[in-house]
Amino acid sequence: MNLSPEPLVFELSRPGLVGCSLPVSDVPAAQLPKDLVRSSIDLPELDELTVVRHFTRLSQKNYSIDTHFYPLGSCTMKYNPKANEAAAAESGWKNIHPLAGHSEAQGAIELIYRLQENLAEIGGFSSVSLQPAAGAHGELAGVLMIRDCLKARGQGQRTKMLIPDSAHGTNPASCTMAGFTTQTIPSGKDGNIDLKALEAALDDSVAGIMITNPNTLGLFERNITKIAAMVHEAGGLVYGDGANMNALTGVFQPGKSGIDVMHFNLHKTFSTPHGGGGPGAGMVAAVKELAPFLPGPIARKRSGKYELAMPEKSIGRLKAFYGNFGVLVRAYCYVRMQGAEGLRRIAENSVLNANYLRARLEKTYKLKYTRPCMHEFVAMGDVAPGIRTLDIAKRLIDYGFHPPTIYFPLIVPEALMIEPTETESKKTLDDFVEAMLSIAAEAKTTPELLHNAPTTTPVGRLDEVAAARSPVLCFRG
Amino acid sequence: MPFIPNAESDRMAMLEAIGKKSIEALFADVPARKRFPKLKLPPALSEQEVLREIGAMAAKNRGADKVSWFLGAGIYNHFIPALVPALASRGEFLTAYTPYQPEVSQGTLQAIFEYQSMAARLFGVSVVNASHYDGATALAEAALMAWKLDEGRNKILLPEDLHPEYKAVLKTYFSSFKVEIVEYSGAPENAALDSGCACLIAGYPCFSGELYGLKAAAQRAHEAGALFIVHADPLMCAILESPGAQGADIVVAEGQSLGNAMNFGGPGLGMMGATEKLMRRMPGRIVGEAKDHDGRRGFVLTLTAREQHIRREKAVSNICSNQGLVMLQSCIYMAALGAGGMKQVASLCYDKAHYAASLINSLKGFKVKNRSFFKEFLVSTPIPAQVIVDRLAKRKIMPGLALSRYDSKKEKELLICVTEMNSKTEIDRLVAALKEAVL
Numbered sequence: 001m002n003l004s005p006e007p008l009v010f011e012l013s014r015p016g017l018v019g020c021s022l023p024v025s026d027v028p029a030a031q032l033p034k035d036l037v038r039s040s041i042d043l044p045e046l047d048e049l050t051v052v053r054h055f056t057r058l059s060q061k062n063y064s065i066d067t068h069f070y071p072l073g074s075c076t077m078k079y080n081p082k083a084n085e086a087a088a089a090e091s092g093w094k095n096i097h098p099l100a101g102h103s104e105a106q107g108a109i110e111l112i113y114r115l116q117e118n119l120a121e122i123g124g125f126s127s128v129s130l131q132p133a134a135g136a137h138g139e140l141a142g143v144l145m146i147r148d149c150l151k152a153r154g155q156g157q158r159t160k161m162l163i164p165d166s167a168h169g170t171n172p173a174s175c176t177m178a179g180f181t182t183q184t185i186p187s188g189k190d191g192n193i194d195l196k197a198l199e200a201a202l203d204d205s206v207a208g209i210m211i212t213n214p215n216t217l218g219l220f221e222r223n224i225t226k227i228a229a230m231v232h233e234a235g236g237l238v239y240g241d242g243a244n245m246n247a248l249t250g251v252f253q254p255g256k257s258g259i260d261v262m263h264f265n266l267h268k269t270f271s272t273p274h275g276g277g278g279p280g281a282g283m284v285a286a287v288k289e290l291a292p293f294l295p296g297p298i299a300r301k302r303s304g305k306y307e308l309a310m311p312e313k314s315i316g317r318l319k320a321f322y323g324n325f326g327v328l329v330r331a332y333c334y335v336r337m338q339g340a341e342g343l344r345r346i347a348e349n350s351v352l353n354a355n356y357l358r359a360r361l362e363k364t365y366k367l368k369y370t371r372p373c374m375h376e377f378v379a380m381g382d383v384a385p386g387i388r389t390l391d392i393a394k395r396l397i398d399y400g401f402h403p404p405t406i407y408f409p410l411i412v413p414e415a416l417m418i419e420p421t422e423t424e425s426k427k428t429l430d431d432f433v434e435a436m437l438s439i440a441a442e443a444k445t446t447p448e449l450l451h452n453a454p455t456t457t458p459v460g461r462l463d464e465v466a467a468a469r470s471p472v473l474c475f476r477g
Numbered sequence: 478m479p480f481i482p483n484a485e486s487d488r489m490a491m492l493e494a495i496g497k498k499s500i501e502a503l504f505a506d507v508p509a510r511k512r513f514p515k516l517k518l519p520p521a522l523s524e525q526e527v528l529r530e531i532g533a534m535a536a537k538n539r540g541a542d543k544v545s546w547f548l549g550a551g552i553y554n555h556f557i558p559a560l561v562p563a564l565a566s567r568g569e570f571l572t573a574y575t576p577y578q579p580e581v582s583q584g585t586l587q588a589i590f591e592y593q594s595m596a597a598r599l600f601g602v603s604v605v606n607a608s609h610y611d612g613a614t615a616l617a618e619a620a621l622m623a624w625k626l627d628e629g630r631n632k633i634l635l636p637e638d639l640h641p642e643y644k645a646v647l648k649t650y651f652s653s654f655k656v657e658i659v660e661y662s663g664a665p666e667n668a669a670l671d672s673g674c675a676c677l678i679a680g681y682p683c684f685s686g687e688l689y690g691l692k693a694a695a696q697r698a699h700e701a702g703a704l705f706i707v708h709a710d711p712l713m714c715a716i717l718e719s720p721g722a723q724g725a726d727i728v729v730a731e732g733q734s735l736g737n738a739m740n741f742g743g744p745g746l747g748m749m750g751a752t753e754k755l756m757r758r759m760p761g762r763i764v765g766e767a768k769d770h771d772g773r774r775g776f777v778l779t780l781t782a783r784e785q786h787i788r789r790e791k792a793v794s795n796i797c798s799n800q801g802l803v804m805l806q807s808c809i810y811m812a813a814l815g816a817g818g819m820k821q822v823a824s825l826c827y828d829k830a831h832y833a834a835s836l837i838n839s840l841k842g843f844k845v846k847n848r849s850f851f852k853e854f855l856v857s858t859p860i861p862a863q864v865i866v867d868r869l870a871k872r873k874i875m876p877g878l879a880l881s882r883y884d885s886k887k888e889k890e891l892l893i894c895v896t897e898m899n900s901k902t903e904i905d906r907l908v909a910a911l912k913e914a915v916l
């Protein structure tokens with residue numbers, strides 16, 4: 001890690017410098033509209049090497065998959081193959097415009113088509129739209145589709161969506177954006193949806209349920225087919241949050257098991273890089289009855305030619321153009337390198353890795369749910385009096401590991417949500433276990449090491465409360 | 478498979494530690510009848526084979542690397558300095574997650590803060606967030622934000638001359654709410670504002686390239702108690718007065734043009750900025766400055782009480798993952814070009830577009846319809862514009878967007894975009910080709 005303070009671009013600015021040479025004009029200058037001329041823009045002025053060093057140094061202040069083990073639960077921080085990047089860098093992709101005619105963009109539409117087909121098969125669905133830009137965007141698509149499908153059935157009065165208490169925050173937030181109210185369904189003692197509570201909630205105002213499977217505890221929803229049947233019986237539809245699909249590729253097809261509409265996070269399961277926040281891609285897939293409602297346009301093949309068209313009863317557009325295409329190229333590259341067998345091996349090894357960590361840590365870090373997990377599990381960080389999960393997380397940084405997801409899901413106190421992914425070796429997992437055990441020992445003997453952590457980073461713990469109380473959101477020089 | 482690092486012996490040792498005989502046994506919770514389906518997928522390819530297959534598909538496209546390009550309409554062909562992808566593709570940026578753990582994410586966090594700061598200056602606003610999915614969703618979320626301030630105001634005024642796909646996205650985002658979306662034509666200050674309006678939206682410039690000053694509209698919107706939302710061209714803001722300085726409350730934009738490839742329209746960069754007053758109502762991630770216990774400066778995700786992971790169904794938006802890497806590219810682009818370079822690129826676009834427009838306007842049967850514009854202008858054509866596009870394709874020129882793509886009534890309208898990428902020779906060739914295409 002680069003520990004030296006790095007000035008802001010504004011602080012490096014020298015008047016008159018520019019970091020890229022630009023052509024001189026070969027046409028006459030035109031008169032700007034007089035009343036709108038801008039006098040100054042006050043952006044920094046830097047030479048090229050200063051820009052290069054600045055951003056290189058900034059990059060060295062990050063942990064990343066390429067540099068560190070990153071067991072961030074629910075985020076599937078697996079290795080992002082370099083072939084994905086090479087595939088996306090083709091000039092034929094970078095230079096194609098979304099409004100070029102279909103005949104100019106046959107290659108791009110073909111790729112969309114092929115990825116749609118592959119993902120539909122992996123999920124066991126009838127159709128796929130690649131338009132959503134992220135998981136939450138896919139959720140919005142899905143609940144809007146449920147809304148319109150219910151209307152088409154003459155059931156427009158159904159406006160209540162059921163959400164398990166372990167669900168990710170985007171689930172209820174997406175419901176609000178689609179005009180639904182939400183009702184929380186508690187988890188039972190086994191960490192799965194409480195069937196009695198579900199039964200009681202199933203009245204004729206229910207539009208459906210949003211299920212994450214495996215759920216955010218890393219547990220497979222054992223009653224999945226039964227739950228789907230109960231909700232269907234009551235007149236509702238079932239949404240699948242596929243953020244955790246990494247446990248299930250080649251293992252289980254949700255579309256053939258009662259899920260009506262579902263998103264996958266291609267930036268998790270399908271190895272596209274997360275880019276420090278995005279871009280992702282949140283394809284949404286549907287069974288036959290819901291397919292006509294998919295957002296669009298989507299790709300299809302007609303007499304040997306590829307074209308883009310709006311599904312018949314589409315909820316409409318969710319963004320301009322066709323999705324985060326550059327991300328789709330990467331996901332396609334990945335799927336093609338896997339094939340059916342490779343996909344199953346992803347799930348198997350991610351589940352094996354998670355269970356191995358669970359088995360090695362469970363004596364020291366308590367589990368609320370003890371049965372075998374899928375691709376991740378949730379432990380608790382209160383290993384000694386006065387020690388919180390936050391302290392464990394920060395101390396892990398000093399050992400050279402990115403912390404797990406912490407304080408989520410909300411139903412486990414002091415949650416440490418650990419997802420190793422299939423791309424980590426036993427050796428890395430063993431090193432991580434050693435660090436976790438050693439931190440638990442320190443928690444009892446030298447707790448100040450935890451409270452003061454991290455000390456190996458460019459900055460120590462930052463005062464987030466003060467930052468939110470009087471926010472400084474821009475350089476004010 | 479090179480992405481799985483464990484040997485069979487490792488797996489056996491791990492199973493033993495877990496106390497299971499086989500990996501299959503770990504999947505006992507999955508209903509037996511549904512377990513391990515046979516997927517009908519094409520066989521796996523090696524890296525060499527997959528890159529060849531994808532390369533062959535990419536080569537089927539005919540884009541700006543092969544054709545003289547004058548098509549914009551929301552996605553633009555601009556120069557990308559070599560350092561932009563070289564820096565942004567560093568693994569430490571590329572393969573990091575959202576910066577939830579600030580001590581090991583200062584690189585990403587400081588870059589977001591720098592982006593927010595530069596974009597805020599460009600737009601003339603106090604706060605910019607860390608990105609939306611694209612310009613269209615940024616606009617839709619801005620309108621949602623305006624409406625949620627006072628749901629009693631249930632009318633949204635939208636320019637008729639707005640990108641048709643942006644209109645469609647806005648419609649989808651509002652489709653669950655009783656909100657009236659009313660289109661106005663002409664200058665934004667002439668829109669029919671009243672006390673039922675949540676916001677007035679204006680293009681700067683509009684879809685047709687038409688450019689209106691914003692001051693009068695801002696004043697009229699504020700008199701009616703509505704917010705004034707501007708969809709701006711970010712490069713244009715380098716030479717023309719910022720929307721914020723003219724009174725915009727929220728500024729949104731598509732930032733693809735700042736250092737990002739066209740990529741068939743995605744990933745783009747939804748930019749959103751606002752006045753300080755609206756800071757706590759804004760959707761999206763926001764980075765703020767913070768201090769550690771030794772007083773060292775650092776950066777954190779802040780004002781998170783607006784967001785889905787804290788507020789769940791009461792959050793201002795459902796957005797979680799955004800367009801981080803695209804934002805980073807734009808951040809590096811703005812830093813590299815700086816004040817002088819941004820102005821230079823914008824001026825090149827302006828001058829070249831005006832040069833092209835004056836020549837085209839003098840062609841028989843062609844007429845430039847704009848009063849004022851930046852880099853894109855609308856031309857009425859003597860024959861259907863799509864016919865011209867098809868004819869020029871044969872000469873390796875993409876002359877622009879035939880508006881009939883969106884509206885069959887607009888058969889003889891061609892939207893032409895000129896950027897710094899188009900040389901004078903290329904423009905002259907376009908003009909000659911247009912002339913010959915209608916002979």
Ligand SMILES: Cc1ncc(COP(=O)(O)O)c(C=O)c1O
Pocket residue numbers: 074075134135136137168170171212216241243244265280282796797798
């Ligand atoms: C379970 C779950 N659902 C939904 C999401 C939202 O996905 P995205 O960040 O791509 O919008 C996430 C991502 O963190 C998640 O973990």
